[in-house]
Structure formats: C-alpha cells, structure tokens
Amino acid sequence: MWLIAVFICLGWILSVCIHEFGHAVVAYLGGDKSVKDKGYLTLNPLKYTHPVYSLLLPILFLLMGGIALPGGAVYINHRRLRSRWWKSAVSAAGPFASIVVTILLTIPFGLGWATPSVEHWIWPSLAFLVLLEIASVLLNLLPIPPLDGYGIIEPWLPRKTQIKLNKFSKYGIWILFALLWYVQPLNQLFWNWTYTISDFLGISPQMAGHGYYLFRQQSNILILGLVGCLWLFRRKEVGWYNRGEKLRKSQRYEEAIASYEAAIKIQPKYSEAWYAKASLLYQLQRYEEALVAYEKIIQIQPEEAHAWFVRGWILGELQQYDQAIASYDKAIEIEENLDEVWFYRAKTLEKWKRYEDAIASYDKAIQIKPNYPDAWYNKACCYALLGNVSTAIETLKHAINFNPEQLREKAKTDSSFDAIRENQLFKNLWHHN
Known part of the structure; x- marks a missing residue:
C-alpha cells in the first residue's frame, strides 16, 4: 500500500x-530576532531556506534505506545570541x-492501541517512524561537527580548537555515515542502542522491522516522484549563490561577486546573496559599494539589526559620523542588548572627538558584557583625552585585568595616553602590574 510510504515521509517532514x-x-529568545524576519518561526516546510537539502534529499536517503538526518534549514546569527549558554x-x-516528537509518537503504544493483535498498517509504520526518530536523535547528539551535539559543546571550547574542528564540518557527516556503513561493529553498536x-519506549523491534519491510515495498514509486520534485525544486539562484561561496x-x-550578482538578477x-556580496565588498574595503549592498538588504529586511550595524561601521570609516550614529541607533532600536553595536557606536563618537558621549556608549557595552576588555580600554582612552587622569x-x-598580555603593551605606546604618560600615577600602574 503506497499510503505507508507517504505516511512515513510526511511524518518525517513534520518532524524536521x-x-x-x-x-x-x-x-x-536568545537574541537573534532575524529568524522571525527570515520566516523560521513557522512549521511551514516551504519557509525553509533549502527545501532540497533540508527535506527532499533526506527523504530520498530514507526511501533508499538510509537514515534521513535533518539538513540545516535555519541560519542562526550566533553573534546576536546573548551568551555561550x-x-x-x-x-x-x-x-x-x-x-x-518521539515521545508523542509512542503514546498509542503506551495506551495499548498498537498491539500485534491489531492488524493495521499504521501501527508498524508508526513504529518504524519512531525508530527513525530515535536514530536521528542519537546521531544528532554525537559531538561531531556539524551535528547538534558538537554545537552544544562548541561555545565552551578554546577558540583555536573551534577553528581546527570547524575545518572538518563539511566532511564530518560523510565520515560518520561511512563509518556506520562500512565498520560493522560501530553499526551494530549504534543500532543496539537504537x-x-x-x-524501553514500548516499541518492539519486530513491529518496527515489519514497518520498514512494508515501507521498502512501496518506496520505489516515491523515489521516482521525489527525483522529479528535486528537479522542480531546483533553484538557479541558489546554484549561483553556492558557486559564489566556492569561489x-x-x-x-571578483568571480564570486559576479556569481552573487547573477543570483540577485x-x-x-x-x-543571502546580498549579504554575501556585501560582506565580501566590506572585506575587500570597497566600502562605498558595500554600503549600497547593505542598504539594499535593509530595504528587503528593514528590521535586520546587523545590516544597520555594519552600515553604521562603514559610514564611520567614510567619516560620515552623523549618519553612522543614526544607523547604530536604528540597530539599537531594533535590538538594544547588542554589546558590539554599543561598542562601535562609541568608537565612532571617539573618532568624532565626542569623548563624553563615547564614554556613555562604552558604559552601555560594559553593562551588557561586563568583561569586555576593549570597551574598558577605550573608555580609559576617552578619560585620558579629557584629562581625567585618576x-x-x-x-x-x-x-x-581582563586582558593583561595584550593591553598592557598596547597602553605603553598608545598616543591616547601621551598627555598623562609622565604622570606618576600612570607610571605606578606599570610598577603595580
């Protein structure tokens, strides 16, 4: 019965x-409000960024007898999250x-509705779906990049370790599947746990196995249908964007920028293509072109605080200080508790020689992130430039105290402290440290 394959595939899509x-x-909730603008606060699968990689390909692997891990469908701006927690x-x-989801799916088995004596295709199909969910959770919790288990521990790893491990993120999932496919002891251990x-949840392996048998019997026609769907879902702009990323x-x-522009056309x-183009122009210090791109992003997503923030930074580099501050203020209006925005707003005010206003902005950054060494340091520079020595x-x-190795040496030669360098209190600072 083809309904079995449809039921399992639809159940999988809903679980993804x-x-x-x-x-x-x-x-x-953690601070990245951009997920709302991107349409991720929904259960509508069409809102996902990559319907092919996030939904169709996993289902295709499932139909071919593999495990359909959810593809990364949402882009989280981790810089906007308030803490490592x-x-x-x-x-x-x-x-x-x-x-x-797995626990909810086991309710009929816990209530005794799904027993071997009850002959209906839905119960073995549901048992197989539960088995897939368990396998997916176990795999996802492994501490291997780019799986969620690694994402849980990554913020607590040293930065150098993160950089080294992240280099393997695009290979991690394939290495894992190869190990499970070819190394039988690992495969057996994994499925024993599953x-x-x-x-333990009341799903007998025999019933789940029967569900898999029924599913495989009816899956061939769906494989052909999904191959057709993969073709229909093919998005040329995504192809150009991915090409740009590789370049x-x-x-x-230059070729990467041209590819992003082809996607935008x-x-x-x-x-995403506008962001990629804008950030690359910014990286190349082509600030005026980057500014145009960020302003386009703001037109598309006016509540995107990060775009307002980078726009402010670029305007500051172009010495358009009043417009830069206005752009930072807009970012703060959207999302007040962004320490990075307050910090760079303060730096712009410092360049503008509005030291008292800069100190107030540094204070806001420190209020949000008390152990912000650069904010403390720049605030000290402003006080020194105002002649407030003590x-x-x-x-x-x-x-x-927060960053002794770097900031101690920096302060010894920083021109901001030239006016107080011969002050005995300043000299005592080095004897004290």
Missing part, C-alpha cells in the same frame, strides 16, 4: 519542521524537539 522550529524559537541551548533545542531505547573560499573574489530579494588609570586597570 519541528526540529528546525526548535532551533529557531530558542535563537529568537544561549548558543548551546540553540543547538540542543533541535534534538530536544525531536525527543518530544533498539534498546525503542524497546570565495578559493579567494577568487534572478531573485532580486535574495537576501579615572583613566582606574579604568585602564580594569581593562588590563
């Missing part, structure tokens, strides 16, 4: 939606949502 919704809603929580939210948990990694920047409101030195002490 709930998994990704879990990531998105926790990211929203929130970053870990965002990664944990997806597997947690999948666990909830069946043990399944049995960028190869440092072929097909889909003028393709915000406060400058006390503030500088705080900065050096």
